[in-house]
Amino acid sequence: xxxxxxxxSGAEGAPAIVFxxxxxxxxxxxxxxxxxxxxxxxxxTFDYVGAGGSDVxxxxxxxxxxLDGYAADVIELVEELDLGPVTFVGHSVSSMIGALAVAQRxxxxxxxxxxxxxxxxxxxxxxxxGFSAADIDGLLESMxxxxxxxxxxxxxxxxxxxxxxxxxxxxEQNFCRTDPQIALQFAEVTFRGDNRVDLAQVKVPTLxxxxxxxxxxxxxxxxxxxDHIPDATFVLLDATGHCPHLSAPVPTSxxxxxxxxx
Amino acid sequence: xMSRKRTSEQLVDLPCGYVEVGSDDVIVMANPEFLKLAGRxxxxxxxxxxxxxxxxxxxxxxxxxxxxxTIEMHGEIREIAFEIxxxxxxxxxxxxNASRVPDSDGKHIVRTVVFEARGRRKYEKELLRARRGAxxxxxxxxxxxQTLQQSFVPPLPPEVPGLDIAGAYRPxxxxxxxxGDFYDVFQxxxxxxxxxxxxxxxxxxxxxxxxxxxxxxxxxxxxxRDDPSEILRALNTALLAHGSDRFCxxxxxxxxxxxxxxxxxxxxxxxxxxxxxxxxxxxxxxGAAGSxxxxxxxxxxxDERRIVGVGDRLVIYTDGVTEARGTTGLxxxxxxxxxxxxxxxxxAAVTDALLEGVLDFQxxxxxxxxxxxxxxxxxxxxxxxxxPEPGSRRAIEDKERxxxxxxxxxxxxx
Numbered sequence: 001x002x003x004x005x006x007x008x009s010g011a012e013g014a015p016a017i018v019f020x021x022x023x024x025x026x027x028x029x030x031x032x033x034x035x036x037x038x039x040x041x042x043x044x045t046f047d048y049v050g051a052g053g054s055d056v057x058x059x060x061x062x063x064x065x066x067l068d069g070y071a072a073d074v075i076e077l078v079e080e081l082d083l084g085p086v087t088f089v090g091h092s093v094s095s096m097i098g099a100l101a102v103a104q105r106x107x108x109x110x111x112x113x114x115x116x117x118x119x120x121x122x123x124x125x126x127x128x129x130g131f132s133a134a135d136i137d138g139l140l141e142s143m144x145x146x147x148x149x150x151x152x153x154x155x156x157x158x159x160x161x162x163x164x165x166x167x168x169x170x171x172e173q174n175f176c177r178t179d180p181q182i183a184l185q186f187a188e189v190t191f192r193g194d195n196r197v198d199l200a201q202v203k204v205p206t207l208x209x210x211x212x213x214x215x216x217x218x219x220x221x222x223x224x225x226x227d228h229i230p231d232a233t234f235v236l237l238d239a240t241g242h243c244p245h246l247s248a249p250v251p252t253s254x255x256x257x258x259x260x261x262x
Numbered sequence: 263x264m265s266r267k268r269t270s271e272q273l274v275d276l277p278c279g280y281v282e283v284g285s286d287d288v289i290v291m292a293n294p295e296f297l298k299l300a301g302r303x304x305x306x307x308x309x310x311x312x313x314x315x316x317x318x319x320x321x322x323x324x325x326x327x328x329x330x331x332t333i334e335m336h337g338e339i340r341e342i343a344f345e346i347x348x349x350x351x352x353x354x355x356x357x358x359n360a361s362r363v364p365d366s367d368g369k370h371i372v373r374t375v376v377f378e379a380r381g382r383r384k385y386e387k388e389l390l391r392a393r394r395g396a397x398x399x400x401x402x403x404x405x406x407x408q409t410l411q412q413s414f415v416p417p418l419p420p421e422v423p424g425l426d427i428a429g430a431y432r433p434x435x436x437x438x439x440x441x442g443d444f445y446d447v448f449q450x451x452x453x454x455x456x457x458x459x460x461x462x463x464x465x466x467x468x469x470x471x472x473x474x475x476x477x478x479x480x481x482x483x484x485x486x487r488d489d490p491s492e493i494l495r496a497l498n499t500a501l502l503a504h505g506s507d508r509f510c511x512x513x514x515x516x517x518x519x520x521x522x523x524x525x526x527x528x529x530x531x532x533x534x535x536x537x538x539x540x541x542x543x544x545x546x547x548x549g550a551a552g553s554x555x556x557x558x559x560x561x562x563x564x565d566e567r568r569i570v571g572v573g574d575r576l577v578i579y580t581d582g583v584t585e586a587r588g589t590t591g592l593x594x595x596x597x598x599x600x601x602x603x604x605x606x607x608x609x610a611a612v613t614d615a616l617l618e619g620v621l622d623f624q625x626x627x628x629x630x631x632x633x634x635x636x637x638x639x640x641x642x643x644x645x646x647x648x649x650p651e652p653g654s655r656r657a658i659e660d661k662e663r664x665x666x667x668x669x670x671x672x673x674x675x676x
Contacts, residue, residue: 134318135319142344215323
């Protein structure tokens with residue numbers, strides 16, 4: 001629990017929702033969404049190892065060389081929470097991490113919400129993931145350019161913002177803090193992965209939330225996930241970008257709310 | 263407060279690119295410097311293109327997964343390295359600062375400053391290349407050090423009928439540098455074995471070369487000499503002739519099987535004396551202390567003879583154990599004795615307990631190399647022994663007679 005800096009809020013004893021952040025950020029990305037669920041849900045957020053306030057020393061390059069290591073962490077976390085079957089909301093790569101966890105331990109999960117999912121980012125024959133292998137190299141290069149000044153020991157210091165005092169507490173200052181080496185491996189694992197065959201094993205009701213214009217997970221990728229998970233509902237949000245929970249929080253929490261309260 | 267118009271006029275002449283980006287990523291305003299960087303006209307860009315559309319795919323992915331969420335969460339971002347792709351495919355490296363401000367219609371715009379950074383980015387790429395090169399070189403050096411280091415100890419724990427032997431070796435620090443500790447266990451005759459543990463002064467390649475020299479010289483010398491002190495004396499001569507100004511400490515034990523017992527001769531050349539933990543738990547230093555090896559032309563080197571029986575343990579180690587420094591001072595001989603008092607009984611258990619104890623004492627970070635060899639007499643001779651040649655059998659019997667002729671050794675230990 002400490003390893004993932006787990007935070008609990010909302011109604012004690014109520015059904016639990018676990019929000020899992022995607023590649024490039026940490027649990028703070030959910031801060032515009034969680035308030036809508038706190039009155040009638042137990043709300044859980046956490047950081048994957050290597051992100052945010054997690055215990056970076058727990059990072060094991062071999063364990064996290066595939067998404068299975070992350071899925072095992074999710075299973076351990078849900079077991080340890082002991083809150084009954086949970087709804088798992090996964091953004092971006094967390095969609096597939098959630099799908100793998102559900103496939104292995106369906107009894108731990110009530111529902112699954114996938115925000116901007118993609119089962120494979122690299123095009124493959126008729127399958128359109130939106131990227132080529134060379135594009136992923138480009139991302140790694142871009143990340144390396146931007147991590148140039150970082151050392152292993154030094155996390156980037158993000159300045160407090162006077163105009164947004166709600167962001168100025170210590171946790172918020174750590175926003176999107178990621179160890180560069182870990183982030184690079186996470187990018188490799190995320191964007192070179194292929195989880196298409198795992199979708200059929202997702203045997204719980206699933207909501208696919210797709211943005212109309214998402215440069216990371218195109219509509220075709222979301223539709224593929226919908227078509228290959230047995231019990232999937234598809235909602236297309238009129239939002240731009242890969243993070244509707246930030247750019248369109250109200251429609252996003254409305255869509256998740258309608259699904260989990262049905 | 264300046265008027266909006268005045269501000270816009272000033273932005274036109276800024277010596278850097280400037281764009282305003284709407285919440286749908288579309289560029290709603292761009293100054294001439296930015297258009298020059300993008301290689302496009304205002305008509306092509308403003309109200310038409312999004313900022314990520316001007317970036318290569320890799321940067322676009324970083325934009326989506328990190329840049330945009332950071333601005334949405336935190337309101338600003340600093341020093342982001344992107345490339346702007348011109349219509350002919352040429353890429354212009356830039357550095358970007360951006361902050362989000364409320365727009366007149368209740369939404370937000372992101373004010374974005376774009377600096378051309380061709381020279382700086384080229385320099386950064388060189389730095390990155392150099393860092394990768396350094397990392398590769400470091401990993402090669404580490405691999406080399408490990409390979410060398412592995413040659414300082416036997417590849418497998420030796421199987422000696424009647425003895426249970428375990429060794430441990432831990433180089434100092436992170437293992438990137440070769441140390442000078444070594445140990446060896448080898449047979450010189452039927453039922454006759456040599457154990458050597460040593461420490462060549464210094465670290466690095468030069469020390470490693472000498473460590474190899476010492477270990478192999480010992481093997482050659484041990485075949486022709488009976489007494490450990492004679493082996494060390496010959497090693498001393500060889501080291502002086504070698505021309506290196508380095509010296510070493512070595513302890514040599516010659517073990518000769520005598521039924522379930524073993525006759526042991528021990529000579530130390532400046533090395534910590536081995537400890538004998540007898541079957542009843544008594545602990546004492548054993549062996550004759552002598553001069554450092556490779557310093558004096560006429561070193562003082564002697565042998566001490568012992569008989570060890572079933573259940574007795576000999577613990578041989580380097581000064582990385584006794585001179586380990588922790589918050590409470592030195593580990594010392596007392597630390598070793600305390601630990602051996604309640605260590606397990608097998609050779610491996612004793613060795614592991616000592617290594618673990620010394621590492622814990624230093625918070626897991628060994629400041630000097632550590633080598634440990636534990637020998638326990640099991641008396642377990644179930645395995646069939648090859649029948650020795652008549653000549654060597656005679657030789658063994660002669661040696662046994664000679665050892666037993668030494669005063670004080672006739673009585674079997676109780």
